[in-house]
Amino acid sequence: MSVEDCLPADLKGPATTVTRIAAGMSGAGVYRVEAAGQAFVLKVAGEAENDADWRHALHVQRLAADAGLAPRIVHVDEARRAVVTAFVADRSFVAFLRNPSTHEAALTQLGRTVRRIHALPLPADARRRDPREMLAQVWSGALAGFALPGFVGDAVQRVLAEEPPPSDRALVLGHNDLNPTNLIYDGESILILDWATAAPMDAYYDLAVLSVFLRLDEGTSLRLLSAYEGTPCTGLPRGFLYHRRLAAALAGAFQLYLARQMKHAGATGAETLDATPSLGEFYQRMMTGALKLGTADGQWAFGLAMLKESLAL
CATH class of the missing domain: 3.30.200.20 (Phosphorylase Kinase; domain 1)
Incomplete structure (x- = not known):
């Protein structure tokens, strides 16, 4: 064929x-x-x-x-x-968000777009995807025996040991992978790519993924949630804070798994939490071409930066 x-x-x-x-x-x-x-x-x-x-x-x-x-x-x-x-020409949602003159409009549109995703009907046969269970599987399976810095285990075990806060909300149809590469901004609307992992989810998870990957601070995350809810929020809910730590840990663990698949040798013993670049520093190195996703070193650095981020949240 x-x-x-x-x-x-x-x-x-x-x-x-x-x-x-x-x-x-x-x-x-x-x-x-x-x-x-x-x-x-x-x-x-x-x-x-x-x-x-x-x-x-x-x-x-x-x-x-x-x-x-x-x-x-x-x-x-x-x-x-x-x-x-x-084909939809992408005008870059990140640029839309980072532009001071359009930042608030972009944030509001993003929150409302996620709300529309979560309003889609749940398929009758949809199986729930639990990101906490996925993290446990990656940690005990795909990363077992891989040489990793000590802080990686600290970040993963911290999330797995934490009891998820109770929620009184019904599950929604979550996208489950709202990282910026799956967002297209055509100049008017935000369109979403790659629905392969969509499943019944806690609504906070999609919002937490966006907060982590876009490096939204507390105030900006609060305005994202307000746009999603359609009413001002006065504080970040425990469920959102928990899912933000979980999203960063899962993304980091998965990037390390990809690095292993690409034959990365693993930790040398010199990697420490303080010496590991932050997520913002990783993005800067990517922009300069010093690191590139799709390579073993790029996935390794991305994974460590994400897990460092999880520990900071």
């Missing part, structure tokens, strides 16, 4: 170009398609992704696209497990 076989008939032809642009964690192939004077994105599921999970993700993606929360779906080839969506 060629990649072109996954396209609908009206997008096939001698003038069509298909360029690989990414590979998903599950082995999915992502391609930019130029056809009929327009641009599209083709995503073909990897062999490791089972049919039930793929169909669940497609169902949620359709819900999101119909609600204007994800790029428009143009074509689905269920036999080949391929989805074609409209």
